[in-house]
Amino acid sequence: PTNKMTYGERAAKHPNACASRLLSLMERKKTNLSLALDVTTKKEMLDIADKVGPYLCLLKTHIDIVDDFDQDLIEQLLVLAKKHDFMIFEDRKFADIGNTVKHQYGNGIYRIASWSDITNAHGVPGEGIITGLKEVGLPLGRGLLLLAEMSSKGALTYGEYTTQTIEMARRNQDFVMGFITQRCINEHPDEDFIAMTPGVGLDVTGDGLGQQYRTPRQVIVENGCDLIIVGRGIYGKGRDVQAEGRRYQEAGWSAYEERISQ
Ligand code: 5FU
Numbered sequence: 083p084t085n086k087m088t089y090g091e092r093a094a095k096h097p098n099a100c101a102s103r104l105l106s107l108m109e110r111k112k113t114n115l116s117l118a119l120d121v122t123t124k125k126e127m128l129d130i131a132d133k134v135g136p137y138l139c140l141l142k143t144h145i146d147i148v149d150d151f152d153q154d155l156i157e158q159l160l161v162l163a164k165k166h167d168f169m170i171f172e173d174r175k176f177a178d179i180g181n182t183v184k185h186q187y188g189n190g191i192y193r194i195a196s197w198s199d200i201t202n203a204h205g206v207p208g209e210g211i212i213t214g215l216k217e218v219g220l221p222l223g224r225g226l227l228l229l230a231e232m233s234s235k236g237a238l239t240y241g242e243y244t245t246q247t248i249e250m251a252r253r254n255q256d257f258v259m260g261f262i263t264q265r266c267i268n269e270h271p272d273e274d275f276i277a278m279t280p281g282v283g284l285d286v287t288g289d290g291l292g293q294q295y296r297t298p299r300q301v302i303v304e305n306g307c308d309l310i311i312v313g314r315g316i317y318g319k320g321r322d323v324q325a326e327g328r329r330y331q332e333a334g335w336s337a338y339e340e341r342i343s344q
Contacts, residue, residue, distance in 0.1 A: 084268050085306045088342055089114070092274055100199060100225030101259035101276055104169055108139045108309075111167055114302070114334045116140035117327070118173070118280060118313030122147050124155045130317050131159065134327035135166030140200070140278075142171045142311055145192050156197050171278075172198035175229065179207055180214025188218040195219055202227040202262055205247035212250060216257040225259035230267060233281025234292040251275060264296075266306030280311040284333065289314070298330065302337035303344075310334045 084092060093105035108114055117134050119141060121127050127148060131141055141163065145151065163170055172194045176183040183203065188195045195201075195218045203211050205228055215226055228251050232239045239247075248267055251258040260276030261267055267275055283295035295315075301307045310333075316326040 084274050084308075085266060086342055086344070089308075089338075096274055098225060098255060098257075098259045099223055101274070104139065104200075104225075104259075104276065107167065107169060111139060112335055113137055113139045113331045114309050114338055115327070115331045116142050116171065116278065116309050116311045117316060118142045118311050119317075120144055120147060120313050121317070122149050124148060124150045124152070127155065128158050128162065130323055131162050132166075133324050134316060135162055135168060137327040137331035138166065138168040140169050140171050140309065142173050143198070144173055145194070151191070160197060169199040170197065171200040171202075171227075174201050174203075176201070176203040176211060176215060177206055178211070180210035180212075182214075183211055184214040184218050187215055195222055195224060198224070200225045200227060200259070202229060204229050205243070205250050209250050209253070212254045212258065216254065220257050224257075226254075226257050227260050227262055227276075227278060228258055230261040230263040231265070232262070233264060233279075233294055235288075235294055236292070260308075263307065264301075264305060266308075276309065277307040278309040278311055279305075279307040280313075282310040282312050282330075283315040284329070285315065298333040299337045299340075302334060303341045306341070 089105045090109035093102045096102040115138055117138050119127055119130060174194055228247050230244050230247050263277050266277050279301045281294050282301055284297055287295050298310050301310055312330050317323045
């Protein structure tokens with residue numbers, strides 16, 4: 083299945099335009115690294131994105147934690163996305179009824195749909211959440227991820243909840259391009275959801291607040307995921323962000339090469 087295929091082969095036949103764009107970027111730039119850029123000032127955000135940009139396929143944001151957010155931040159992030167050739171994923175984790183999330187996605191201060199290639203949602207409200215987000219995002223060529231499994235200790239995303247979330251995605255493949263998950267979810271031969279995985283680190287196993295880390299190899303080779311999402315492992319206190327960016331890019335890519343050559 084998708085496990086043995088290259089990102090490029092998958093890009094060529096992927097029916098979801100946003101997924102295809104991301105997979106071909108990954109192939110062309112030889113990276114499956116997504117940076118979780120959880121910093122609270124505009125300056126740090128732009129500085130780190132510029133330094134780590136060469137190693138990324140996807141910049142993951144939490145735009146609502148930036149103290150001095152303004153429209154100029156968005157414009158500058160888009161300039162960096164073009165300069166370094168990466169896409170943007172606002173990790174908004176929508177979780178309300180369809181009509182509300184439609185506005186949370188398209189309106190307000192952040193206008194997420196206007197700049198973020200990808201966003202994500204919980205399945206907890208039922209399928210209307212996808213329908214609402216799709217009305218706003220699909221005409222703009224955006225893609226959605228559903229949260230199938232979280233990385234944190236004691237997460238309730240398992241069993242029947244996860245199963246039903248996956249079924250919701252299967253019914254909405256024009257807009258749902260993949261999952262936040264800890265393992266590859268694809269089962270049917272023609273199924274190609276992109277598996278993006280947070281909770282990745284090479285040096286520590288947790289953060290004291292419930293986060294749990296696994297290595298790129300565990301995630302990509304052993305569990306068949308496609309992207310590693312790394313935050314503090316790259317820009318944590320005292321770290322050389324450029325060197326760490328390269329280190330995670332290399333670790334992620336060599337794990338992928340090991341997987342497809344097996
Ligand atoms: F959906 C999830 C999840 O299950 N676990 C996560 O850690 C999202 N995340 C995000 O990934 C979280 O909000 C952070 O932005 C990022 C992990 O950052 P870290 O610094 O690598 O722990």
